[in-house]
Amino acid sequence: MTQSLDANIFDLAPVAMWIEDFSDVKRQFDIWRQQGVADIRAYLLEDLGRVQACSEKIRVLKVNDKTLELFAARDFDHLLANLQRVFRDDMLESHITELEALWQGKSRFSSHAVNYSLSGQRLDIQLRGAVIPGYEDTLERILITTEDVTEREEARRLEQSNRRYAEGMFEHSPVSLWVEDFSHIKRLIEDIKSRGIVDFRIFMDVHPEFVRQCMSEIRVIEVNKATLDLFCAADEQTLMHRLGDVFRDEMDKAFREQLIDLWNGVLFQQREVVNYALDGSERHLLLHFSVFPGHEHDWSLVQVALTDITARKKAEAYLEYLGKHDVLTKLYNRAFYSDELNRLERNSLRPVSAIIIDLNALKQANDTLGHDAGDQLLRRLGEVLNGVVTAPNHAARIGGDEFAVLMPGADKQAASTMVDTIYELLKINNQFYSTAPLGISIGVATSEPGETLEAMIRRADINMYEQKKAHYANDALRAKTAGL
Template identity: 55%
Template sequence: MSSSLSSGADFEHMFDLAPVSLWLEDYSDLKRLFDGWRAQGVTDLRSHLAQDPGRLRQCSAALKVLKVNRRTLALFAAESQQTLESNLDKVFRDDMHDAVIHELAALWAGKLEFSNQSVNYALDGRRLDVQIRARVLPGYEQDWGRVLISLEDITAQVQGALQLRRSERYARDLFEHSPVSLWVEDFSAVKALLDGVRASGIDDFKTFIKVHPEFVTRCMQEIRVIDVNQQTLRMFGASSKEMLLNNIGRVFRGEMHESFAEQLLDLWEGKTFQQREVVNYALSGDAVYIHMQFSVLADFLADWGLVLLSLVDITARKKAEAYLEYLGKHDVLTQLRNRAFYAEELNRITRKGPWPLSIIAIDLNGLKAVNDEQGHAAGDSLLRRVGEVLAKAVDPPACAARIGGDEFIVLLPGVDERSALALQDRILSMLELNNQFYPGQPVSLAIGIASCQSGDMVESAIHRADQAMYAEKTRYYQDKGVDRRYAC
């Protein structure tokens, strides 16, 4: 008898001091409620509860709390069991209803135990994420008169997991919606190839890849693209990631082989963070000029298993730079080279040749009269036509430039005077065709030619070409019976 009493006292003691929340409840009224519904022909409990929300409240009211332990009172911030019981509507609310349906369905299906994750609320308002485990105690299988329930507070774990998911989503959103193209790639196979070359005794990697360009190609083929973001698809004109990755050979081609060889050389030298400008291609075939930043992520420096590349489209900047460079060396009206380029080219030839150098000085006849009588737009049209003629007639390395209002010059390095005369004939032939094509005001040119054999004779040659041109211009106005001072 004393042994039995002692066992009962020990159970009470252990129940009360257990480190988890324990609830001893009576589910017998719930059992009777279920039996009544079965007698009415109910077979699908979930559907039956969904039809009338009041039925779920009936189930909750059928549960009787018999006893809770100290941990329960502490967890739910209740001064006593009576305080807890009188405030159960504050404890079991909101989010927990879906979880209760799951527990009721387990009991309806004949299970005598169940586990579930749910949400309760402490009396001080704290949300509690709890892991529930329940068991109909032995001897009460028929009426569910005693059910032992344990609640484990997993709020910290749930909130930690939620925060992790939020962080992952935040990182994912930053990746997907970044305003620059992002690529996540696996370079581990590339590292293995480089390690293999190093192990074979190769020290001069730069010479190695020059001798074996196929090694660079193989390394490019071994890169595994793990993911790309939305800006990447927009940049390269792909409707989906699959479309882009299935056409990756159209994106990385041409100049990319040389750029990637430089990238491999940097990796060989241990540079796992790199920046460079490269050229890729959109799926439309258009060149995309890119500022690329390459970085092996810190946790993958041992095998290069995760690499992040950011690509910024600098095509517009490159076009602007090219246009500014063009403007710096070209005359906008005629599209020929300008005076600055002419001076630079003349200085280069003077210092380095080749010799002989022939010079053709050209002046547009009658520009002032056209400007005065028909307006500057008409004069500009004549200048553009001169540009068309010279652009068609003069081929590199010769240089045709507009050096003044109606003054043009052609530099012919490595060309003697006889060949310069042949080019003059070609210019005049082109001019005749141009005048036939453009009805109305014909273009007339005064041309002078001179040659020299060395740098110290260049200035004299330019002067002689000018003098020959002016002489030709004077004859033109004499033939026209016009005072040149008013007709230039």
């Protein structure tokens, strides 16, 4: 009755079960021991043919219905005739674990293996074996279960593949990526809220040290290679030790706005910031900040992505410069001059003085010596005016050979002093270029009460032309005198 019950349990078990005879394997073990084999694992790994020899000595005595179902066998004989299709490829290496356990006299063993059904399906198997009591010395009866864990293993492999993919995306991203812990900052903000503070911006105005405190509480978990390249860091440790050199100066203002967004529950942010590489060079960056999903409650995992926009910002600054400056002389251009004049007209600040300057003999230099020589004269006058005129005054090239200096809030005396200074610097410049002296004509005017700036500029322009006419008249007189 008991034997019949045991047979029924074996046949009806929901897991694949095998009864196998390892007695020939045991005899092979005895031979190897006599030959001096001590480390069975190393011995078998040395030659997998030895594993194959052991495997061929195993005799399958019985399997249950679940085994036939799992391996797609019609019956026991069908399975037995095709065992080489079931146990193949990388099965030999996993088989070593079982053989090692039996070699060491263990009555139980387990391992992970790969088998194949007779239909060709790959099966991940959790194998467990136990020597049936009474057969410990001969190993004539061993009960083995082979549980199909293919679904679990595929899920594990998929998870590993996804992890490797995510790690690869992080590490090899062309954008600087930081994984950080903001949980301490969240606690600090919650503490401020618990005190009844409503206006966080005013609080930080009164307590600017709070921004620095929050910044010091950021915990950097990981950065990628693009981050090291962006900040000229040899390795992650170097970067972490010198974060104070990276986040400085204007960074406090940007971080302050970031804290205000966090206070208001904005967990996904974008803004432009300025950081510094470890070589001291400036980095203009587009910062994307996001709290990882599932960490909204504590901000313990956030990602910061930094895109280097330094080249773009330099290009924008240069385009802005070109929009307001004359490339040749480095002075402001006529467009800026017109805008500044309109701004001053709307402004109540008075008086305003203007100096209109014309470069003498530019056409003659172009015609006789070439335009390069003429350009050199223009550059030199630009150097003179750039050396004299500083904010709030502005010097501009407003025509081919015509220049202007606008002086908001300057009276006649200040304008006269400016003219004297221009002549002094011009004299010094001419000493360096004695073979090609610069000559200029200047007209000066200061706004009168109720006078428009346009009218004041017209007076300065007229004064300049009168001086220019006198200059050419003197030149003609000198030439006539020299001819006599």
